[in-house]
Amino acid sequence: xxxxxxxxxxxxxxxxxxxxxxxxxxxxxxxxxxxxxxxxxxxxxxxxxxxxxxxxxxxxxxxxxxxxxxxxxxxxxxxxxxxxxxxxxxxxxxxxxxxxxxxxxxxxxxxxxxxxxxxxxxxxxxxxxxxxxxxxxxxxxxxxxxxxxxxxxxxxxxxxxxxxxxxxxxxxxxxxxxxxxxxxxxxxxxxxxxxxxxxxxxxxxxxxxxxxxxxxxxxxxxxxxxxxxxxxxxxxxxxxxxxxxxxxxxxxxxxxxxxxxxxxxxxxxxxxxxxxxxxxxxxxxxxxxxxxxxxxxxxxxxxxxxxxxxxxxxxxxxxxxxxxxxxxxxxxxxxxxxxxxxxxxxxxxxxxxxxxxxxxxxxxxxxxxxxx
Amino acid sequence: xxxxxxxxxxxxxxxxxxxxxxxxxxxxxxxxxxxxxxxxxxxxxxxxxxxxxxxxxxxxxxxxxxxxxxxxxxxxxxxxxxxxxxxxxxxxxxxxxxxxxxxxxxxxxxxxxxxxxxxxxxxxxxxxxxxxxxxxxxxxxxxxxxx
Numbered sequence: 001x002x003x004x005x006x007x008x009x010x011x012x013x014x015x016x017x018x019x020x021x022x023x024x025x026x027x028x029x030x031x032x033x034x035x036x037x038x039x040x041x042x043x044x045x046x047x048x049x050x051x052x053x054x055x056x057x058x059x060x061x062x063x064x065x066x067x068x069x070x071x072x073x074x075x076x077x078x079x080x081x082x083x084x085x086x087x088x089x090x091x092x093x094x095x096x097x098x099x100x101x102x103x104x105x106x107x108x109x110x111x112x113x114x115x116x117x118x119x120x121x122x123x124x125x126x127x128x129x130x131x132x133x134x135x136x137x138x139x140x141x142x143x144x145x146x147x148x149x150x151x152x153x154x155x156x157x158x159x160x161x162x163x164x165x166x167x168x169x170x171x172x173x174x175x176x177x178x179x180x181x182x183x184x185x186x187x188x189x190x191x192x193x194x195x196x197x198x199x200x201x202x203x204x205x206x207x208x209x210x211x212x213x214x215x216x217x218x219x220x221x222x223x224x225x226x227x228x229x230x231x232x233x234x235x236x237x238x239x240x241x242x243x244x245x246x247x248x249x250x251x252x253x254x255x256x257x258x259x260x261x262x263x264x265x266x267x268x269x270x271x272x273x274x275x276x277x278x279x280x281x282x283x284x285x286x287x288x289x290x291x292x293x294x295x296x297x298x299x300x301x302x303x304x305x306x307x308x309x310x311x312x313x314x315x316x317x318x319x320x321x322x323x324x325x326x327x328x329x330x331x332x333x334x335x336x337x338x339x340x341x342x343x344x345x346x347x348x349x350x351x352x353x354x355x356x357x358x359x360x361x362x363x364x365x366x367x368x369x370x371x372x
Numbered sequence: 373x374x375x376x377x378x379x380x381x382x383x384x385x386x387x388x389x390x391x392x393x394x395x396x397x398x399x400x401x402x403x404x405x406x407x408x409x410x411x412x413x414x415x416x417x418x419x420x421x422x423x424x425x426x427x428x429x430x431x432x433x434x435x436x437x438x439x440x441x442x443x444x445x446x447x448x449x450x451x452x453x454x455x456x457x458x459x460x461x462x463x464x465x466x467x468x469x470x471x472x473x474x475x476x477x478x479x480x481x482x483x484x485x486x487x488x489x490x491x492x493x494x495x496x497x498x499x500x501x502x503x504x505x506x507x508x509x510x511x512x513x514x515x516x517x518x519x
Binding site for chain 1: 375376378379380381382383385407410412413414415419420421423424426448450451452509513
């Protein structure tokens with residue numbers, strides 16, 4: 001049965017968890033900027049400033065996204081007189097608030113304040129979908145032609161990437177139900193829509209991958225859905241080939257064009273929280289949630305979990321940075337066509353792959369992955 | 373140094389206003405933002421939107437037809453803001469400088485500081501990228517001391 005914490009601890013965690021998420025998100029964003037710069041032959045934000053320059057520009061720039069946000073918070077906020085005032089002001093706060101709530105439902109190294117919440121996957125998906133909606137609303141409300149074009153592009157891109165994203169997420173959530181009878185559990189339970197259950201399933205079961213016994217990572221059990229999700233996340237995070245809605249040389253800043261000062265700062269916070277949530281969701285769904293349950297070498301298991309989380313995040317950020325640095329920008333119609341071609345087909349294969357895999361295993365065909 | 377000053381010094385976002393110059397300074401600004409000098413090391417990023425910018429880099433003599441647009445662009449920037457005049461033309465008028473006998477060039481709207489307040493002057497025709505980056509850092513220091 002679920003163990004629920006006392007109410008005061010839940011309140012503390014509810015405030016602390018978004019702060020931790022924001023801090024880690026700043027680090028991830030900084031790492032993406034640094035790695036992208038290095039792949040482009042630049043230096044990126046200086047992590048160690050040369051000694052002669054330290055009196056002028058400070059000693060380190062690891063927290064460069066944080067300084068950008070703080071700078072925006074100390075700037076004047078202008079609101080265009082022709083803008084739809086209420087929507088224009090409330091949209092960035094809606095985006096940030098929905099993401100702060102979404103952090104509560106995502107287990108980070110297996111820790112979730114509300115315990116094994118039943119439908120946390122559904123809640124997270126809906127809360128993440130609020131962000132593109134607010135961007136569309138704010139671009140349209142800013143009464144700027146660039147904002148209108150940005151909104152229009154955001155609508156098309158969201159429609160394109162959400163279909164493979166949702167299909168991939170649900171085909172992975174089905175895995176817990178399909179695999180439970182294979183592992184000898186209660187047969188024919190439906191797949192769980194709780195992220196905590198998905199993480200615990202991966203941590204508590206094991207597979208043999210070409211002879212090695214490892215935890216049942218869903219990225220190995222359903223690689224097609226994982227690839228589709230990663231491609232959708234690139235659109236969700238506006239990584240280079242898909243940064244069409246805020247392409248700075250085409251539409252000035254898209255929906256953010258008329259945003260200044262604190263409102264832009266709140267949008268930047270939302271971007272950083274979205275980065276954190278997306279990467280953590282991917283790790284929870286496919287990389288076992290970075291949950292280690294054994295005290296190896298006498299070190300507590302949560303320290304091991306933290307190390308594994310860090311390694312997995314760095315690998316994901318490396319992939320994202322390579323994609324960001326290696327690609328030029330798609331046109332919006334190319335992006336739509338691409339999403340309808342590759343990720344959608346991958347996610348559809350991912351939808352039937354678990355059944356194929358289980359029946360292959362039942363027929364005794366070896367595909368390198370065996371359920372132990 | 374407080375949080376406010378530090379934040380303003382650490383992330384100056386620049387905006388490049390091209391005011392009827394010969395493009396020489398524009399090329400040098402582009403060179404200053406290139407991988408070789410990469411000013412993102414110290415947090416400088418180019419935003420082609422005055423609403424997001426802290427520092428405006430102005431180049432060129434401002435032709436008469438250009439004056440209202442420069443004023444309007446300056447007004448679109450949220451405070452605190454700083455202006456860096458880049459190149460001889462933006463500082464004094466350069467080769468278009470008023471001659472004593474004949475008066476100013478008939479297209480000249482004046483050096484930049486007759487139209488908007490200028491904080492940092494970067495001389496040269498065109499100035500070197502190092503000088504431009506130095507000017508941006510000096511402008512960021514001025515910016516951080518603003519109210």
